[in-house]
Amino acid sequence: MKASSPPDSMENRQKDKPTKGKKGKAARTLLRRVCKAVKRPFFACCDPDRVVRLTPQTDALDDTEVTPVPGPSRITPTADADPFTPDLVCLPGQVCEYLESPSRVPGSSGIEHLDPENVTDSSSLNLCDIRPPKAEPDHVESQFVPEEESLPEQDQVSTDLEMVPLEEGPSEIEQEPDDIVLPGSVSSSVSGSEQIVSEAASDTEPEPEIELPQGSIVSFYEVGHLIASGNFSKVYEGTHVFSEKLKVAIKCIPKRRMDRYLDIAGHCKPVLAEVALMLRLGEAPSCPNIIQLHQWLEDENSFSLIMEYPEPCRTLEDFILFSGPISEGQARLFMLQAVQAVKHCSERGVYHGDIRSGNILVTLHSLELKYIDFRCARLITSEGFKSSEYQGSDAYTPYEVIGQSVFHAEAANVWAMGILLFEIMHRYLPFESFDEIQHGYIKMDPTLSTACHDLIYRCLSRNPAHRLTLEQLEEHRWMKA
Numbered sequence: 001m002k003a004s005s006p007p008d009s010m011e012n013r014q015k016d017k018p019t020k021g022k023k024g025k026a027a028r029t030l031l032r033r034v035c036k037a038v039k040r041p042f043f044a045c046c047d048p049d050r051v052v053r054l055t056p057q058t059d060a061l062d063d064t065e066v067t068p069v070p071g072p073s074r075i076t077p078t079a080d081a082d083p084f085t086p087d088l089v090c091l092p093g094q095v096c097e098y099l100e101s102p103s104r105v106p107g108s109s110g111i112e113h114l115d116p117e118n119v120t121d122s123s124s125l126n127l128c129d130i131r132p133p134k135a136e137p138d139h140v141e142s143q144f145v146p147e148e149e150s151l152p153e154q155d156q157v158s159t160d161l162e163m164v165p166l167e168e169g170p171s172e173i174e175q176e177p178d179d180i181v182l183p184g185s186v187s188s189s190v191s192g193s194e195q196i197v198s199e200a201a202s203d204t205e206p207e208p209e210i211e212l213p214q215g216s217i218v219s220f221y222e223v224g225h226l227i228a229s230g231n232f233s234k235v236y237e238g239t240h241v242f243s244e245k246l247k248v249a250i251k252c253i254p255k256r257r258m259d260r261y262l263d264i265a266g267h268c269k270p271v272l273a274e275v276a277l278m279l280r281l282g283e284a285p286s287c288p289n290i291i292q293l294h295q296w297l298e299d300e301n302s303f304s305l306i307m308e309y310p311e312p313c314r315t316l317e318d319f320i321l322f323s324g325p326i327s328e329g330q331a332r333l334f335m336l337q338a339v340q341a342v343k344h345c346s347e348r349g350v351y352h353g354d355i356r357s358g359n360i361l362v363t364l365h366s367l368e369l370k371y372i373d374f375r376c377a378r379l380i381t382s383e384g385f386k387s388s389e390y391q392g393s394d395a396y397t398p399y400e401v402i403g404q405s406v407f408h409a410e411a412a413n414v415w416a417m418g419i420l421l422f423e424i425m426h427r428y429l430p431f432e433s434f435d436e437i438q439h440g441y442i443k444m445d446p447t448l449s450t451a452c453h454d455l456i457y458r459c460l461s462r463n464p465a466h467r468l469t470l471e472q473l474e475e476h477r478w479m480k481a
Helices: 010-045 153-162 273-282 316-322 328-347 399-403 409-426 434-439 450-459 470-474
Strands: 195-198 221-229 234-240 243-254 261-263 293-298 302-308 313-315 360-363 368-371
Touching: 221 243, 261 273, 273 293, 273 302, 313 316, 316 360, 316 409, 328 368, 328 409, 328 470, 399 409, 399 434, 409 450, 409 470
Parallel strands: none
Antiparallel strands: 195 261, 221 234, 234 243, 243 302, 293 302, 313 360, 360 368
């Protein structure tokens, strides 16, 4: 019955309306929130404080989707950046970091080249306080030396050595003269049974005072009176203790630091050069025009040479001065002996080094000549000798010793023969200075024979190649007259 089934009441309808209204309001509220959430990024992009100028990147052209990285970003200069771009501008929320390389090269931009393998993710970089780029000072003190002061390591060491004052002592590297070899060593420049062990020192070295007391005994000889005294030695007369008729000359040579020694066969240690060369010249067949060495002794301070003593005798220099004029015949006799002695020395490979009238003895009763004093003697070499090593008399100095750097033994010997013959015939020397040796003229006695003039001129030619050889000198027509 209709009365028993009542329709929806007004009360029920009023209860349903609030429920539907709440659901609609919630839906509208949700819709508004969604719209705001969607619009917010676009509104943020339009904020003038949030504008960021994007730089096109070639790596992102192929990307179909760009994923923004949340949080603040770091602007880091890369290797591709132009070193001349202006300073970077830091945006809000970003950190600008100026990276410095610990080993910058002067002139570079100061930008560090990052290794991609070492930087795996931008989020792993430590964000620190903002540090503006450091300004380059006007003068940078660094480990780099300025270009004008930079030197190679070896040159820098040499510069340091040159700056050491001389008062601090000699340099660690001190080179001996080329011709100096210490005793006990062997020079490779000389072959054969005799080798140079040490060379001569300067003649200006002070001479030690060594004297032999008269009446003292040296070997089997009693020391007598002093015969001669030179700058480097003293010569005494000696008499055999068992025979007064046997006379010798005892030459006392004090030891010097720069004495020359030779290593010769048959001797266990190097021998004084003067002794070694006299022993070589005295080997059979010997030459009668060279003084003979009978014996030699050595002690702690000196050498004693016991030599033949032709008595009575005097030097050729004294003979020329005190014996009156010498004829060409007598001069020829002297020259034949002088050339013979020089040839014997050359055949034994010895250069006397100081041929002059004062180093030649004349036996008065036979007029026999004998060469003495081999202190300056040297072994002959094919390379010749340095002109700076010449030790002979100034008046007998060959022209090439003054004008050239090298001289040779034979040419120097022939020059000495020409000077000697001129002195014998004129009783004075042809040259009085080095300037005259180089540029002077020879003024000879017009009364001498033409052959004598020719021989002297050809021996004193200033060109060594134009001089006579020893064989040509011996075969010259004046020598054969």
